[in-house]
Amino acid sequence: MPAFKTIDDISNPAGKRVLVRVDLNVPVADGKVTDKTRIERVAPTILELSKKGAKVILLAHFGRPKGEPVADMSLSLIVPAINEVLGTKILFAADCIGPDAEKAVASMKDGDILLLENTRFHKGEEKNDAEFTEALAANGDIYVNDAFSAAHRAHASTEGLAHHLPAYAGRTMQAELEALEKGLGAPVRPTVAIVGGAKVSTKIDLLQNLVKKVDALVIGGGMANTFIAAKGINVGKSLCEHDLGDLARTIMTEAESAGCAIVLPIDAVVAREFKANAANETVAIDAIPADAMALDVGPKSVEAINEWIGKASTLVWNGPLGAFEITPFDAATVSAAKFAAAQTKAGKLTSVAGGGDTVAALNHAGVADDFTYISTAGGAFLEWMEGKELPGVAVLSKTA
Numbered sequence: 001m002p003a004f005k006t007i008d009d010i011s012n013p014a015g016k017r018v019l020v021r022v023d024l025n026v027p028v029a030d031g032k033v034t035d036k037t038r039i040e041r042v043a044p045t046i047l048e049l050s051k052k053g054a055k056v057i058l059l060a061h062f063g064r065p066k067g068e069p070v071a072d073m074s075l076s077l078i079v080p081a082i083n084e085v086l087g088t089k090i091l092f093a094a095d096c097i098g099p100d101a102e103k104a105v106a107s108m109k110d111g112d113i114l115l116l117e118n119t120r121f122h123k124g125e126e127k128n129d130a131e132f133t134e135a136l137a138a139n140g141d142i143y144v145n146d147a148f149s150a151a152h153r154a155h156a157s158t159e160g161l162a163h164h165l166p167a168y169a170g171r172t173m174q175a176e177l178e179a180l181e182k183g184l185g186a187p188v189r190p191t192v193a194i195v196g197g198a199k200v201s202t203k204i205d206l207l208q209n210l211v212k213k214v215d216a217l218v219i220g221g222g223m224a225n226t227f228i229a230a231k232g233i234n235v236g237k238s239l240c241e242h243d244l245g246d247l248a249r250t251i252m253t254e255a256e257s258a259g260c261a262i263v264l265p266i267d268a269v270v271a272r273e274f275k276a277n278a279a280n281e282t283v284a285i286d287a288i289p290a291d292a293m294a295l296d297v298g299p300k301s302v303e304a305i306n307e308w309i310g311k312a313s314t315l316v317w318n319g320p321l322g323a324f325e326i327t328p329f330d331a332a333t334v335s336a337a338k339f340a341a342a343q344t345k346a347g348k349l350t351s352v353a354g355g356g357d358t359v360a361a362l363n364h365a366g367v368a369d370d371f372t373y374i375s376t377a378g379g380a381f382l383e384w385m386e387g388k389e390l391p392g393v394a395v396l397s398k399t400a
């Protein structure tokens with residue numbers, strides 16, 4: 001575990017302006033938060049600092065707005081859910097830097113909690129731009145990073161700020177690293193990884209190293225469509241990143257050399273509309289109609305996936321196997337989740353899953369509590385698993 005300072009090392013937080021980086025990138029449907037796990041996980045840090053009399057100023061991103069304000073990516077949408085979890089009313093400022101932020105911070109009393117608007121509404125955030133970082137730092141005396149799930153990003157609010165202010169790890173950051181080390185520090189083989197979901201381009205790179213660490217890599221969701229297409233199979237209108245075909249083929253070749261089995265779907269549940277209860281059919285993977293989308297992996301694929309889970313001693317999982325938010329396309333994810341939970345309860349499996357939507361999917365399946373450990377992190381968790389240095393964690397120990 002990297003050595004860093006924690007909240008215990010803040011000598012007297014009372015009256016201090018503490019910039020706390022949290023991950024509020026939560027699943028939302030019809031303007032409502034559908035899974036509050038990430039908020040629940042950062043609540044202890046926020047409440048502890050507030051109780052100690054600090055002025056708690058929350059920094060977070062929401063979605064991928066590309067450096068411009070986007071109405072449905074405003075963190076104001078998350079405020080009611082935060083109030084509910086914290087059991088107190090927080091303040092909100094319409095910008096994370098400049099006069100709006102300054103005014104809101106200046107009016108805070110000791111113990112108040114203020115959420116600043118989406119840091120990604122400014123281009124400087126993802127560029128880790130010095131001027132933007134300074135503008136963020138102007139509103140704080142201390143920086144606490146509690147966003148383990150965003151620690152794989154070297155952004156202004158996740159990395160840059162630690163160079164400008166005394167930096168500490170929050171309680172969730174500490175707990176995540178400790179739990180991952182305990183559960184996966186020395187994984188018992190065979191180790192199986194399941195990677196699915198929709199963030200294909202940002203996660204596909206990780207698979208190149210992951211295939212060297214695991215005995216089987218099960219690929220589902222939009223990631224599977226990209227691999228299927230790379231094999232020359234038509235995936236119709238499915239979520240698929242066709243330009244990543246070369247990389248997908250390289251990963252399959254490297255997996256073979258490393259002795260890692262790649263488990264791709266052999267059938268799919270397809271529909272013509274992305275909505276709950278859309279008319280659907282199950283087809284062989286090479287028979288996806290040109291006008292349809294594969295929204296879930298099919299029952300034969302689930303059988304094969306569960307067979308791999310049955311052989312595994314360790315399971316790491318990020319990314320749902322299908323569009324689990326809309327029935328019946330949650331079937332494969334729910335089935336594999338229930339089977340992995342049963343294996344874990346029977347003492348046959350160490351199961352670690354992570355990612356905002358993955359946690360929501362496991363909650364939806366009603367089995368999140370039965371997994372060995374649930375991380376709030378998806379991409380960060382996979383990068384940690386690869387043995388990569390996470391910039392948001394590394395900077396905390398470098399500046400300690």
Ligand SMILES: Nc1ncnc2c1ncn2[C@@H]1O[C@H](COP(=O)(O)OP(=O)(O)O)[C@@H](O)[C@H]1O
Binds near residue numbers: 379
């Ligand atoms: N076949 C598919 N087609 C479209 N979307 C999919 C498919 N499979 C999974 N998804 C979507 O992937 C999203 C989750 O992906 P991702 O953000 O990568 O996971 P996590 O947040 O757990 O890291 C969900 O919203 C789900 O609907």
Ligand SMILES: O=C(OP(=O)(O)O)[C@H](O)COP(=O)(O)O
Binds near residue numbers: 379
């Ligand atoms: O939701 C997140 O990552 P995850 O989907 O890998 O769990 C984090 O908030 C990071 O978001 P990003 O992948 O847009 O940088």
